Amino acid sequence: MSETLSKDAYPLGENSCDSIRGRSGKALSDLTLENVRAGTLSAADFCISSETLHRQAALSAASGYEELASNLRRAAELVNVPDEELLDIYDALRPGRKTFEALIDLANYMITEYDAPETAQLIRDTADNYQASGRLLASE
């Protein structure tokens, strides 16, 4: 998913606050102290959504920050990855932790489980480059 947004759409918090929803689907306009008091909100309602990250990525790109845009698109793919698993993936990508095959499996898993093609591409690149520079785990 990619979107083109005019630079003027920024800041989203001022210009598009009606259309922003958290990852849980709760509208930004519902994230109020009254609702906190009423007990209708949970911490999960304060997570950024994939859609909003894609919009931020489009805004970064519109101002020429292409690498940041790529990062935010990968982030958009990761919003549904549970916290502990996110740390596990990071650990898997550290040097000497995984075999080539294990990294390729992880890349494929990111596509099937999370529909995360850009993250998968980063992991495949990691596998290729660790192979070329001798940073893989020899065998499991």
Next chain:
Amino acid sequence: MSTEIRSPSRRFAALAARKINKDTFIQPWPEAGLIAMCSPADPRPSVSLDDDGVAEMDGVRRENFDFIDRFIARYALDLEVVEETMKTDSLVIARKLVDIDIPRQEVVRIMSGCTPAKLVDVMGNLNVLEMMMALAKMRVRRTPSNQAHVTNRKEHPALLAADAAEAALRGFSENESTVGVARYAPLTALAVLVGSQIGRGGVLTQCAVEEAVNLRLAIKGLTSYSETLSVYGTSQAFVDGDDTPWSKAFLASAYASRGVKIRFTSGTGSEALMGHSQGKSMLYLEARCLMVVKGAGSQGVQNGSISCIALPESLPGGVRAVLAENLLATVLGLELASGNDALASHSDIRKSAKLMLQFIPGTDFITSGYSSIPKEDNLFGGGNFDAEDLDDWCVLQRDMQVDGGISPIRETESLKIRARAARAIQAVYAELDFPPITDAEVEAATTAHSSNDMPERDKVADLEAADVFLDGSQTALDVVCALDNKGFVDGAERLLEMLRQRVIGDYLQPAAIFDKNFRVRSGLNDANDYAGPGTGYRLDGERWRALQALPQTTDPKEIISPKVNGNKLFMHEVGPAERGTSPEVVLAVGPAFGEEITETLTGTRHVDVLRAILDGILGEGLSARVMRIYHTSDCAFIGHAGAKLSGSGVAIGLQSRGTTVIHHRDLAPLNNLELFPQAPNLTLDTYRQIGRNAACYALKHPVPPIKLSVDNHARLRLIVKTTLMHWRETQQIEVGAPPIEVRIG
């Protein structure tokens, strides 16, 4: 065996004892990586492309790339412009950096086609002044700002909250903390979060700890940014840090997926310190780091050597190289938090001089951690500038009309906000069932300077609470409820707004900060548009008035009290003074003496000064006449006017502020027998001696000139008051009025 070598020269011994000579200075040793720029092992810039992308870069062919080369070639180098850039002379590019007619965006475009060696080659053409000009143009955000460090040795929550609130009130855009004992992290992050939001809404906060814990704190909503992502310029140093560019790139996305701002960390000297410089210069390795930072998609970087700063500063050109690395970050389009955080020198002169390289141009964060607490409480290892230096910083801003990101505050404001922050964290601890914070601790935190002023806490109980908090389900949302329940509605609202901003993500954009109304300011809506005089950020209007208003400034009209009449009536004007015919000394005083002004600069009463001089004259058996001069306020001319009327030709000229001259009518007005130009050095004894010497001159008795003790700081201390007294005396001049003889009553 140690032998102490004493300098035979006392001059050299005095120099050796200076603070600057506690610093270490070494000659470059490229093999060990101890060279700031231009190591013989640094490659020449080169690139060649083929269908698969970069076939060769900086003298290394693709098959020999290490993983940093691979990452740079794959993610950081813009293949659209690389050929154009690489064939452009580095001097031509360097000139574009300082050319006010070439916009920032165009420079960023060209620089995105630089290999690491090319980046360094461009920097090599710039001197520090040119780098400063380029930095002013190239930083991402138009408005400069600053970051604070908030920690304390006792890891005391009430003190952390109070100090965070004060830092927020002083205008820091980010408050960074860390811990001495790792397990304190969740409580420290909590205290700094609550204190910061009480101090000013919108301050971003972080607690720098191990990466996994760091991310968990962020996910709980206890921190809003992280700058712990370190990168290195050689693959071995990277691996020693248990990371690669790929793992860091993933981590950057992981943080962003939770709505958390990140900034990478790099800096000259780290590879040499880790023993993995490969003989390359510090700046070349930093250029590689910065391309990794950009390629990984970080919005920004903190560099400027950071904790290694003393290493480049031991080398020739080290400070220039550190400025060059700051500039390199900006030309790559990265937010820059420009160091000036770790202790860089024993010498205050050297520290301040180095600071000016970032302070004057302005950067996105002028320090990547101003130690807003005393040095002994700084758990980052001691700040380069600490709480004790806050007033110095504010004065530098006022001196140069430069915005260094710190606002002066008043003691009453500080006490109020500190008390409120300490009470707020006390309330949160009570609501979350943490070990209680007592009223005595709140009071201590309100007035404390350092953790020495704080009572001890039960550390075992606190750490147990910290463990439960980190592992449990409570988050920042529970903190919002706690604040709200205990009546801290404003704090609850601000903390909630920080959580809402996480859903919006505007602060993930380059160089983003919030103002107190949570209006985001980043490279997207506050892009640096400096294009020479009259453009870009200008410190003026409300902000300039705020930075001028130091609490210690005074109204000059109040420095000298209005007319004091208490000692006034001791002088009675008799009439126009006649020329004397018998041996005498004339004592000529200024137009305001004893009337508009009744004391000297140092507060000695005029009546006493007059009596001391007259005692001196009369003690030598000579008579004296006093006259007031109206046509001038200048000491020499007052004295000379008196001398022309003196029977002996000798007179003493005395200004109201106390400056004195012994004159003779045969001398030119600006010549004299003896001059006592610095009134603060004169005591009543000196005035008595002045009278005695003047009498001796009149009697033609040989007499040695009066010896004075000299206070070198007198002028510094009193120049404003001197100016004001002289202004008032000058106001009393009556043009053309004759000297008037005065009787002392």
